[in-house]
Amino acid sequence: MAYKVIIADSFESDLAQVTAYISQVLQNPDAAAELLDQAEETVGMIGDYPLMFSFYPDEELSEKGYRNAPVANNQLFYRVDENKKTVFILRLQYAGRDLNSLLK
Numbered sequence: 002m003a004y005k006v007i008i009a010d011s012f013e014s015d016l017a018q019v020t021a022y023i024s025q026v027l028q029n030p031d032a033a034a035e036l037l038d039q040a041e042e043t044v045g046m047i048g049d050y051p052l053m054f055s056f057y058p059d060e061e062l063s064e065k066g067y068r069n070a071p072v073a074n075n076q077l078f079y080r081v082d083e084n085k086k087t088v089f090i091l092r093l094q095y096a097g098r099d100l101n102s103l104l105k
Contacts, residue, residue, distance in 0.1 A: 004051050005048075005085070006044060008090045009091050016040055016093050039073055040077065043070050044077070047077075047088055051079075051088045052081065054068045067091075075093050075094060076094055
C-alpha cells in the first residue's frame with residue numbers, strides 16, 4: 002500500500018540548489034537531469050516502501066525517525082508516520098558534507 006508523500010519546501014530548495022550547481026557551475030546539465038530523475042525515482046520508491054531504507058546512523062536523528070536514502074552523491078532524508086501512512090521528504094544534501102550538523 003502506497004503512503005501519502007509530503008515534500009517539504011526544504012527538500013525542494015535543496016534539490017533546486019544541487020541541480021543548479023551541477024548544471025551551471027559544473028556545466029553538466031545532463032548530470033543535473035539525471036539527478037532529478039534519480040530523486041523522483043527514489044521518492045516514488047519511498048512512497049511505496051517507506052521502511053526499505055535504514056534509519057540515519059546518528060542516535061539523536063534516528064530517535065526522531067530520520068531515515069536516509071542515497072541519490073547519486075547525495076543523501077535524501079525523510080521520516081515516516083506509520084499511523085497516518087504518510088512519508089515526509091525533508092532534505093537532500095551532498096553526502097560529503099557534515100550531515101549531522103545540517104540536520105540538527
